[in-house]
Amino acid sequence: MLKDYSIHGEEIHAVITQFDLYQTFESGQCFRWNQMTPNRYMGISLDHVLDVEKREDRFVLRGTDRNTFEEYWMDYLDLKRDYAAIVKAVSVEESISKAAAYGWGLRILLQEEWETMISFILSSNNNVKRIKNLVEGLSHKYGRPIQYGGRTLYTFPRPEELQGVTCEDLAPVRCGYRASYIVDAVEKVMGGRVDPKTLRSLSYQEGIRKLMEIKGVGPKVADCIFLYGAGKYESYPVDVWVKRVTESIYMKRDATAAEIKKRADDLWGDLAGFAQQYLFYYARENNLKTGEII
DNA sequence: CAGCAGGACGATC
DNA sequence: GATCGTCCTGCT
Ligand SMILES: [Mg+2]
Numbered sequence: 424m425l426k427d428y429s430i431h432g433e434e435i436h437a438v439i440t441q442f443d444l445y446q447t448f449e450s451g452q453c454f455r456w457n458q459m460t461p462n463r464y465m466g467i468s469l470d471h472v473l474d475v476e477k478r479e480d481r482f483v484l485r486g487t488d489r490n491t492f493e494e495y496w497m498d499y500l501d502l503k504r505d506y507a508a509i510v511k512a513v514s515v516e517e518s519i520s521k522a523a524a525y526g527w528g529l530r531i532l533l534q535e536e537w538e539t540m541i542s543f544i545l546s547s548n549n550n551v552k553r554i555k556n557l558v559e560g561l562s563h564k565y566g567r568p569i570q571y572g573g574r575t576l577y578t579f580p581r582p583e584e585l586q587g588v589t590c591e592d593l594a595p596v597r598c599g600y601r602a603s604y605i606v607d608a609v610e611k612v613m614g615g616r617v618d619p620k621t622l623r624s625l626s627y628q629e630g631i632r633k634l635m636e637i638k639g640v641g642p643k644v645a646d647c648i649f650l651y652g653a654g655k656y657e658s659y660p661v662d663v664w665v666k667r668v669t670e671s672i673y674m675k676r677d678a679t680a681a682e683i684k685k686r687a688d689d690l691w692g693d694l695a696g697f698a699q700q701y702l703f704y705y706a707r708e709n710n711l712k713t714g715e716i717i
Numbered sequence: 718c719a720g721c722a723g724g725a726c727g728a729t730c
Numbered sequence: 731g732a733t734c735g736t737c738c739t740g741c742t
Contacts, residue, residue, distance in 0.1 A: 547723075548723040552741090553739070553741095597740095600726095640725085642725090663722085723738105723739105724737105728736105729732105730731105730732085
C-alpha cells in the first residue's frame with residue numbers, strides 16, 4: 424500500500440509496498456498500459472496519462488500532478504488497500520497460497536466504467552495482444568490526442584464520441600462481429616438503458632443482469648466489467664485459464680462456469696476476484712495445462 | 718495452406 | 731434450463 428509520497432518538481436515520488444508493475448499491468452485486466460523499459464510503464468485512462476518508474480526505494484510518477492494523483496490514480500491503482508492482507512486472506516489452501524505468493528505484487532485496478540465495458544466487450548473470444556490492438560485502434564479513430572513526453576496518446580472515446588457509429592464505420596478497427604456489440608452498447612448507454620455511473624451502486628446480481636442486457640456481454644465479460652470497472656470483488660470471471668485451474672485444483676472434474684463460480688464463492692466469498700487474479704496470472708505465466716496442479 | 722485460440726449468441730432440445 | 735454450432739481475426 425501507499426506509505427508515503429512527496430512532490431519533486433514534475434515528479435511524484437511514492438513509497439508503495441506490494442506493487443509490481445509487470446504483475447499488475449500484464450495480468451490481463453487492462454489494455455492501455457505499455458512497458459517502456461523493464462522498470463517503467465506508461466498508461467492512459469480518461470484524459471489522464473501516467474508514467475510509472477520503479478526505482479530501488481520508491482516509484483517515480485510522471486505525467487500527473489498532486490490533485491490527479493490523489494483524486495484519480497490513488498483509487499485506480501488501489502493504493503489504499505493492504506495487499507499483504509489480501510494475500511493472507513485468500514490463502515486458504517496450498518495451491519492458491521503458491522499462486523498468491525507468486526503474484527505478490529498484483530493489484531486489481533479500479534478502471535473507469537465505460538472504458539472497461541467496451542474494452543471487455545472487445546475482449547471476448549480474443550487474446551490480450553489483439554484486445555490491446557483493438558482498443559488502441561478504436562481510441563486512435565475516435566478518441567482525442569494527448570501529447571506526453573514527445574509522443575501522442577489517444578483517449579478512449581466517450582459514449583458521445585461514439586454516438587451514431589455504425590458497423591461499417593468500425594470496420595477499420597477490425598473487431599469483426601464485435602462491431603455490432605459496440606454499436607449496441609453505445610445505444611444503450613446514450614439512451615439511458617444502461618448507466619455506467621450507477622453500476623457501482625448495484626448488487627452483484629443486479630449489476631450482472633444489467634450488464635448482460637448489452638449484446639456481447641455474457642457471464643464472463645459481465646464479471647470482468649463488474650470486477651475491474653466497479654470493484655465488485657465477489658466477481659469471479661471464468662475464462663479458459665481460470666476454468667482449467669479451478670477445475671483441476673478444486674473440483675477434479677469438468678464443470679460448468681456456474682459450478683466453478685459457486686466453488687469460488689464457497690472458498691473465498693467476497694474476495695473471490697482477488698483469488699481469480701492470482702490463479703489466472705499464475706496459470707497463464709506458466710502455461711498451465713488441463714489437469715495440472717500448482 | 719490448415720489448425721487453433723478465445724466467449725456470446727441463438728437455435729434446438 | 732442445458733447443449734451445440736457458428737461467428738472473426740491473427741498467429742503458428
Ligand atoms: Mg448480453
